[in-house]
Amino acid sequence: xxxxxDEADSSEGVARISAxxxxxxxxxxxxxxxxxxxxxLVALPERxxxxxxxxxxxxxDHGHYSAAASGFLFPxxxxxxxxxxxxxxxxxxxxxxxxxxxxxxxxxxWTGDDPMPAAxxxxxxxxxxxxxxxxxxxxxxxxxxxxxxxFNLTPxxxxxxxxxxxxxxxxxxxxxxxxxxxxxxAGPGSGKTHVACERVISLVQDEGIAPSRILLLSFTxxxxxxxxxxxxxxxxxxxxxxxxQIRTFDSFAARLLSSASVGSxxxxxxxxxxxxxxxxxxxxxxxxxIGQLEHVVIDEAQDLVGDxxxxxxxxxxxxxxxxxxxxxxxxxxxxxxxxxxxNPGATLLSxxxxxxxxxxxxxxxxxxxxxxxxxxxxGTVRQALRGDPTxxxxxxxxxxxxxxxxAVENDIxxxxxxxxxxxxxxxxxxRRGLFTAAEDMRAxxxxxxxxxxxxxxxxxxxxxxxxxxxxxxxxxxxxxxxxIHEQLRPAPWRSFEECWEILLDLDASGRDVIxxxxxxxxxxxxxPELISDHEGSSGPLLSTIHxxxxxxxxxxxxxxxxxPYGDQVDWAEEARTLYVGATRASTELRTxxxxxxxFHPTGDPERFWAARRDHRLIxxxxxxxxxxxxxxxxxxHGASEADTISNIWRASHDEPRVTAYPASDGRLILRIGDSDxxxxxxxxxxxxxxxxxxxxxxxxxxxxxxxxxISVVGATTTVVPGRPSDAPxxxxxxxxxxxxxxxR
Numbered sequence: 001x002x003x004x005x006d007e008a009d010s011s012e013g014v015a016r017i018s019a020x021x022x023x024x025x026x027x028x029x030x031x032x033x034x035x036x037x038x039x040x041l042v043a044l045p046e047r048x049x050x051x052x053x054x055x056x057x058x059x060x061d062h063g064h065y066s067a068a069a070s071g072f073l074f075p076x077x078x079x080x081x082x083x084x085x086x087x088x089x090x091x092x093x094x095x096x097x098x099x100x101x102x103x104x105x106x107x108x109x110w111t112g113d114d115p116m117p118a119a120x121x122x123x124x125x126x127x128x129x130x131x132x133x134x135x136x137x138x139x140x141x142x143x144x145x146x147x148x149x150x151f152n153l154t155p156x157x158x159x160x161x162x163x164x165x166x167x168x169x170x171x172x173x174x175x176x177x178x179x180x181x182x183x184x185x186a187g188p189g190s191g192k193t194h195v196a197c198e199r200v201i202s203l204v205q206d207e208g209i210a211p212s213r214i215l216l217l218s219f220t221x222x223x224x225x226x227x228x229x230x231x232x233x234x235x236x237x238x239x240x241x242x243x244x245q246i247r248t249f250d251s252f253a254a255r256l257l258s259s260a261s262v263g264s265x266x267x268x269x270x271x272x273x274x275x276x277x278x279x280x281x282x283x284x285x286x287x288x289x290i291g292q293l294e295h296v297v298i299d300e301a302q303d304l305v306g307d308x309x310x311x312x313x314x315x316x317x318x319x320x321x322x323x324x325x326x327x328x329x330x331x332x333x334x335x336x337x338x339x340x341x342x343n344p345g346a347t348l349l350s351x352x353x354x355x356x357x358x359x360x361x362x363x364x365x366x367x368x369x370x371x372x373x374x375x376x377x378x379g380t381v382r383q384a385l386r387g388d389p390t391x392x393x394x395x396x397x398x399x400x401x402x403x404x405x406x407a408v409e410n411d412i413x414x415x416x417x418x419x420x421x422x423x424x425x426x427x428x429x430x431r432r433g434l435f436t437a438a439e440d441m442r443a444x445x446x447x448x449x450x451x452x453x454x455x456x457x458x459x460x461x462x463x464x465x466x467x468x469x470x471x472x473x474x475x476x477x478x479x480x481x482x483x484i485h486e487q488l489r490p491a492p493w494r495s496f497e498e499c500w501e502i503l504l505d506l507d508a509s510g511r512d513v514i515x516x517x518x519x520x521x522x523x524x525x526x527x528p529e530l531i532s533d534h535e536g537s538s539g540p541l542l543s544t545i546h547x548x549x550x551x552x553x554x555x556x557x558x559x560x561x562x563x564p565y566g567d568q569v570d571w572a573e574e575a576r577t578l579y580v581g582a583t584r585a586s587t588e589l590r591t592x593x594x595x596x597x598x599f600h601p602t603g604d605p606e607r608f609w610a611a612r613r614d615h616r617l618i619x620x621x622x623x624x625x626x627x628x629x630x631x632x633x634x635x636x637h638g639a640s641e642a643d644t645i646s647n648i649w650r651a652s653h654d655e656p657r658v659t660a661y662p663a664s665d666g667r668l669i670l671r672i673g674d675s676d677x678x679x680x681x682x683x684x685x686x687x688x689x690x691x692x693x694x695x696x697x698x699x700x701x702x703x704x705x706x707x708x709x710i711s712v713v714g715a716t717t718t719v720v721p722g723r724p725s726d727a728p729x730x731x732x733x734x735x736x737x738x739x740x741x742x743x744r
Contacts, residue, residue: 019132020073023125026118029059029074049074049088050081051127052146071129071138085126089119089150105554106144107370110135123147141587166191166198169364173326174198178207178295181325181358183349187382188583189368189552192328193223196297197230199326204238209294211235212243217252217312218299223550224248225528248528249308255525260286272307279314290318300549301329303336304348312348327352332385335546335577337570368552370587377406381579391572396563399575403558403582404591412592415557416444420590424555426542427581432596433561434544435608435619435739439597441542442738449536451543454605456623456716456735458532459523462492462499464717464732465649469641472517472727481514490653502530517727520719524728535621535713535737536655545581556585559594602694609694610739616694617739620710625687626670629720629731637669638679645732647678652715652734660707660740668707670734680734683707691742705743713737 021041024030031042046061058077110116116135124130127147128139139147166174173184173195186192200216203209218224228246235241247255250268253275257263260278278286296319298304304312316325329349337347352358369375381402388395404410412418415426415437426448428434434452441448466484467474478500485496492499506522507514523530534541541551545558558581564574582589599608607619627635638644651658651672660668660683661675668688671677691707692698714735719728 016133023121023132024073027059027122027125047083048077048079048081049126050084051143052085053140053142056081057126071131073125073130085123085146086150088126089123103148104137104139104144106141107138108136120147120151123150166194167363167365167367169362170195170198173361173363175202175206176326177324178203178209179322179324183301183327183329183352183358183360185330185360185362186328187330187332187363187366188378188580189366189586190363191365191367192299192363193226193230193550194367195363196299196326196328197227197234199297200227200231200244201234203295203324204235204241210243211238211241212245213292213294214297215245215247215252215293215295216297216299217247217249218550219248219303220533220550221248221528221531222533223299224251225531228528249304249311251525253311256286259289269307272311276307276311276314279311279318287318290315291320293319293323295324295326297326297328298348299328301327301349301352302331302334302347303549305336305339305346309346309348309351313351325358327358330382331389332382332576333580333583335573335580337573368583368586370554373406374585374587374589377402378583381582385572385576385579389572391570391575393563393569393571396571396575396578399578400560400563403578403589406582407589407591409590412557412590415559415592415594416440416446418557418592420555420588421446421540421557424540424553424557424588425548425551425584426540426557426559427545427548427584428542428559428594428596429545429561429577429581430596431544431608432599433559433594434542435599436594436597437542437559438738440594441539447536447539449534449539449541450713450737451534451541451547452621453547454607454622455535456621456733457526458535458714458735459526459717460494460530460532461649461652461715461717461732462488462494463503463519463523463530464715464730465492465645466499467503467516467519468645468717468729468731470516470729472515472520472722472729474516475513476516477513488649490650515727516729517722520728520730523717523719523730532714535735537714545577548581548584552584552586554585554587555590556582556588557590557592558582559592561594561596603690615744616742617709618691618694618742620687620738620740621713621736624684625736626733627682627684629718629733632682635665635667635669635682637663637667637682641731644678644680647672648680648715648732648734651680651712655712655714657708658710658712658734660710662705670710680712691740695742695744707740707742709739709741710736711738 021030025032028044028047031044033040033042044060047059049057049059051057055076056079057074059074121130121132124137124139124147125132127143128137130137170191173182176182176199184195186195196216200214203214204211216227218227224246228244231244231246232241249272253268253272256275256278257271260283262274262278279290296315298312319325327349329347331349334347334349353360366375366378369378381399384395384399409420415421426437428437434450438448438450465488466481481500481503482496485492485499494502503514503519504512507518508522509515509518534543540557541553543551558578597610599610601607602609605622607622609616609618626632632638633641639647656672658670658672658680660670663669668683669679670681670683671679712734715732716735718731718733720731722728
């Protein structure tokens, strides 16, 4: 084989050939030994192996031909199999569980510095086309699904690594000079997250910028967690890599206010406005802190309007002129113009595009789609949207038809029982459509996850279940924690080792024991990796298109509804919204129909309610719908703190319906089961007032007999403030969902 390797490439050629030969020997496709002291390879008897996708491959004998261009090491053969892939993997001496790793895509690459487990390497080589030198593979969907289950790999809605080699435009952006100011257009599937990570890695490794002097701002906690994970794994040997500032816009505003000892109330939007005022206040301490930055990366600039656009512009104005900036965005995916009624086109992307100090570049290749129909739709519709910024009703319907033409199935009516909805994404244009879809899924007895904004933070519940109710001064050794971890039922989904390492990081004292107070302080600004952005634990993820930013899935069902009407419709933004929804799919796109049920908006933050013959329904589960832990404990309606936390923990797994019963002190107490069941929370005064206003009764009137139909959709760890001189402690609060039913 060596004679076919060019002299210039002989070193790499030897390495490639050696990797293949080693793998063939491991799999006993060929044998090896020595003759008179010289290494030799020998043929072995034929074996036929059955694969999960129905194919049978041949090992040994070498009497079968396999085209080299196919990438398959083993040819497909006729005849009955002698053994199966399951039997081969079952006899391996290596115990392998890759729980915690992302799932394998059908086409992928093993990234990072961790060695690929031998059992996985063998499985990939037998199951499809595998390059042991490049560590890339190509499998059928059936085989990929089987391997994910066999190795206990974590399902993932979005691909975690780029499966192709970086293209020229990606390399150009990632390795641009540190001081460059660039506006980078990045269409769906162009590998923007990959490039943003590579940009930061290049700034640290190649340009020598200290991690603490780099700021990366993205839209969602999920995006931030993924960016931190990818960059952290690549830079794990760089000193002080944890100082990288990778934040959501809301988190950046909160951290800025905290560092300046400036308080804010009124939610995220109020915090962002306060932080913007602080950036524009000429405060020398703030100016000095921002002036220390050497590079800023801003993501999703097309969706930064109003307050978030203002804070970014204030930040850019304070940067040192030598500070580099990379802004990512896509004009074809701008879908938040409705939030800025005065000038819906005034996004950060459009403003930066006018600045002479920014150069323009774009990511040119689609790395997401795996079908020709989707690839063509991604490209042609994007060009049409970019070329028609004002839009029209006709152009909206042309986009809609292009999307339908790229779908593998259209006009699905009974989506709740359709076989395609066992996984992936189900997206709708509106929250009304989303609630209607969720009701249909519940009625069909289907498990699903639900993505909604304006919900309380969902910090992993096992922390509160294990440490909740303990005094802040409690110290705990590894052995102590192991004892309570083993006793918790149902058991946490994370292993003891994972939990302990997370708590040590939160404690941040450097000791081999944890303090409850230190852990609570570490959760005051929780790491994105410990926060979930959805309700439920299994099944497809239901979301509006606006709330699904940054997600992708192999399988997407987009539920269409009647087109909007009226003179005030922004047809261009409506078309872009459909495009964003459709381009979440990498392999299978389907469309269905839904007729949203009638709901009415009310309150601030906005929630929905509906009138029925003998009751009213009101959306429940927003932040502030329950009194906080301290107030609930003071009310005396619960059992001991430990028992209450235990009841909440079990309810978060069982997800029961609970009912609010009136108490003698005028409160509505959430109980599991009947009026004597365990109490797990108390409805807040604000929520009670809202119920009374919808029921058209005077404030302070007698409470409803019961408020039923409330779903427990999980639980969250909560930080309980201590006295002014004391550290905080921890507790567990239920998460509510669905619609509460109020008698009329």
